[in-house]
Amino acid sequence: IFSLFQSDKWELKEVTALLMAQQTALEIIVNMCCSEDPSDDEWEELSSSDESDLFMENSYNEGSGLLMSPLCLSDEVNSAFLNNLIPKKILEKTAFPNSVALDICMHNPSWKPLIKKLNAVQCRALTCLHSILLVSDVDCLGGASALQSLAQHLSQLVFSKMELPTDIEFLEAITSALRALLQTMASKNISQCMTPEQLLALCEAGIHSSNASVRVNVVSILGISGSVLAKGQDTAETLKMIGKFLLEVAMKESSLVVAGEALDALFDVFADGKEAEKAAVQIKLLPALKEFQPVFKMRIRKEGKGQYSTDQLCVLDNVKMNLRRFIAYQETLGKTPT
Template sequence: MQHPSADVREFACASLSKLLQQKLAIPAFLQRDVVRCLGPMLLDQSLAVRETAAGALRNLSACGGFEVCDDMVTKDIMTPLVALLKECGAGLVASEDSPMKCKDTKKNCVEDIANEAVHVLWNVCECNGTAVSVFNKEGCLDVLLQYLKKFSTNVDLAISVAHCLQAVTEDNPELLSSFNASAHQMLESILLSQDNTMEHILLRTLLAGSVWNIKDTIPSSSQASTINVILKIFSESLVVDAGETVIQLKEAETQRLKLPVETETEENVGDVLDSAVLNEDEEMEEPPEGKVKRENDISDLLPSDKWELKQVTALLMAQQTALEIIVNMCCSEDPSDDEWEELSSSDESDLFMENSYDEGNGQLMSPLCLSAEVHAALMNNLIPKKILEKTTFPNSVAVDICMHSPSWKPLIKKMNTVQCRALMCLHSILLVSDVDCLGGASTLQSLAQHLSQLVFSQSEFPKHTEFLEAITSAMRALLQTMASKNISQSMSPEQLMTLCEAGIHSSNISVRVNVVSILGIAGSVLAKVEDTAETLKIIGKFLLEVAMKDSSLVVAGEALDALFDVFADGKEAEKAALQIKLLPALKEFQPVFKMRMRKEGKGQYSTDQLCVLDNVKMNLRRFIVYQETLGGRKT
C-alpha cells in the first residue's frame, strides 16, 4: 500500500477488500491498524486506488458491524472520507462536459468512487452518533444532494445516496434546517418521476422514507398531499408480485444468456452475493440498545450481465423498506429490543376487588398514533390489503427456481424477510385502526384463519425466530382487537397450546412474551364461556410454570399478567383456579418474584421494564387478596 507504483497500491487495496469480506479476518486487520492505513488512500493521487480503498472500507464497515464502525470513527476515518466526498462532488461538476473515465472501461470513475464512499458514510452514520454529527457539521447533505442529481444516468449512486439519507435523517433534528426549498424540490421531482424499473421504484421508496423522516420541515398545508405521495409510492412497490417477478425475470435471463440455469459462472456470481458485503447465512449481531442497523443493499455489486437479478433484488429491498416505514408511521415511539413496552394489564387491578374486571381492556398496548392524514392515505392506497397479500409464504415455484440457481438463492431469505416485515406491519395496523376501517368482524375472522393457516399448514411447526416473532406479534394484536369487540375467533384450544408450547421454547424473548400474552387474551375470553374449566386449567398450569421458571423476568411478568387476565372473573375461572391451587401457588411464588426483581432487575432491564415489573409485583399482591376474598365469600 506504500509502494510508489499506483498499480501495486491498487492491487493491495483490492486484495485487502476481498479479505475484509471475511468477518473472522477483521480482528487481525484491526490489530494492524487497517483503518489508519486505508484512510490516506482515499485521497491517493490515483483514482483507481481511491476507489479500491473506499471499497475495502465499505466491506470493513458492513461486515464488521457496530463496534468496527465505532472504531473507524475513533480512528478518524471521517476526515479523509468527507474530503473525498467533497472532492468527488467538485469532480462531478468539473467533469460534466468531459467525464473522467476509469481505465479500460466506459464508466465514470468519479461516480464509482463516490458510490463506494457514500456506502462507507451510510454504514458508519447508521452505527455511530459522532459520524452523524460530523455529517451535519461538514454539510455533507449538500454533497449527497449533488450526487442525487445523477439519478437518471446513475441509479446505483442515487440508491446509495438514498440509503444514506434515510439513515442520517432518522432522529436527527439538527439536520432539518438544512432541508431548504431547493432540497425539497429535488426530492419531490424524483418522487414524482415515472421510470418504473425496479431500481427506480427502490430509489423512490427510500427517498419517501427520508421525506417521512423530515416531515416536520414540510408546510402544514402540504403535509396531507405529501403523505399521500409517500404512501402511493409504497403502494406501487407493494403491488408488484415478487414471486411472479422472480419467475418471469429468471426466464428472461435464461433466454438472454441462452445458458443452462446452473453454470460455473453463476456459482462465481453467487460468491459475490453471498460474501461481498454481508454473509446472508449469518445472523446479524445484536445492535446496541437504541440503535437499529438495516441490512446493507449489495445489488450494485452484481456483475452488469445480471440485470434481471439486480431488478428483483431492488424490488424486494423496496418492499421491505416500504413495510418498515409504514410500521414507523403507525408508531409514535420506536419499539424496544424486546418490544415489551406495554403498560401492565394490572393498571386496572383495583377492579379485582369488585369482581368486574374487563379483560377486553386488559392489555394496554404501547403508545401509538395514527393521524387523519396517514389514516386517509393508508386507506386510499389500499395499503392494508397489500400488506395482507405480502404476509403469505413466498411463491413455491419462485423459491424452487432460486434454490436451483446459486446466484439467485439469496433471494429466498429476502422474500422471507418481506413476509416477516408484512406480518409486523399488520401488527401495527391492527393496533391503530378501527375495526370498521379494517372491514368489520368478518374480515378479522378471516384474518385469524389466515394467520392460523400460516402457522399450522406447514408439515413442521415453524422454527425460524424472525417469522415466529412476526406471526405471534400479529396474532397477539388481532386477538386483542377481536376480544375487545367481542368477536369470536376460530383457533382451537389445541392449536393455541401447540403454538404456545412451541413458542415458549424460543430463545427470543419477544416470541415468549407474545405467546403468553396470546394465551392470556384467549383464556380471558374462554373464562366467560360455559364448560371451559378444563381448558382454563391447562392454560393456568402453563402460565404458572412460565412465571416460575422462565429465565427472563420480562416473560415471567407477562405470564403473571396473563394469569390475572384469565382468572379475573367468571365461574369457570374460579373452578379452574381452585383445581390447580392457583392461590397457594402464587402466595408461595410472591417472595421468589420479589427476590428475583431485587437481584436481577437493575442490572438487566431498562427503566421502563422495571416500572412495568413493579406494577406486576403490586398487582400480584392485589390479585392474591382478590383470590382470598373469593375464597372467604364461598365459605
C-alpha cells in the first residue's frame, strides 16, 4: 500500500479504494464465521507504532499460516485460504499502521483522512481473528506454540506504548480477540504468556470504558486467567487481587450484563483449589456474596424488563441461580468469616 503514497489525487483515490477493499474483505471473512455483522464505525483517533517483523517471521512456516481455516468453511474455501496465505495476511493487518505511512498522512492534509481507514482495517482484522479463534480447534490454529506466539503479539499491541489504549473500537476488538484466545488456551491447558499484573492493568483500563462489550470482555478475561491461576501453587495473593476486582465490578457496575459476567468470573476463579479457598476466606468472599445476593435479585426484577433483551434476561436468571448454588457450595467448605 505505502509504495502508492504520493501526493496526486489519482494515487490517493487508489489507496483509499485499496483500504476499503481490505476492510470489506475482512468483514466478509467475519461473516463467514458468525451470523452477526460487526460494527461499521471507524476508529476515531490516531494510533501508531512500529511493529517488529520478528513475530511474523517466527510464527509461520513457508506455505502455511499460523491460523488455519475456520471449521465452518467448505473444503474449497479452506484450500483457498491456505493457498493464498489468508490467515497470515489477517494477522499482519492486526499490527499498528506503519509509522512512516502515518507520518506521511499527518503532514499531508489530503491524506490525513486515511489514518482512520488504516486504523479501521486493524480493528476489522482483530475482529476477524476473534471470529476465527471461536470456530477453530487448537490443531487448526497451529498448536500450542503458535497460540503462545499469538498471545505475545496481542500483548505487544496492548502494552507496547507508555499508556494503555483508550479508543473504544480498538479496545473492543483487542479484548474480544484476547478473550477468545485465552479461553482456547485455558481449555487445552496451554500456559498463558500475559502476567497477572498485565491482565489487571488491562482490566483496570477496560472497566472504565463507556462500551459495555469492552467491560464484559475484560471481566471475562480476568475470570479465565484467574481460573487457570487457581490450579497453580502460591497464587493466593494474585487471586485475592482478582477476587476484589471482580467483587467490586459485580457490586458497583451500572450494567446488569457486566455485573452478571463479573459474578460468573468469580464462580470460575473460586470454583476449586486450595489457593482459591485460601484467597476466598481472606477477601471474605462468602459473606460479601450473601449480602449482595438480594441486591442482585432486586436489580434484575426492577431493571430487567424493558432494558434488556430476552436472551440477556435468561443469562441473568442463570447467573442468579448459579449465585445461590455457589453460596451453598462455599458454605459446605466451611469458609465462614472469623
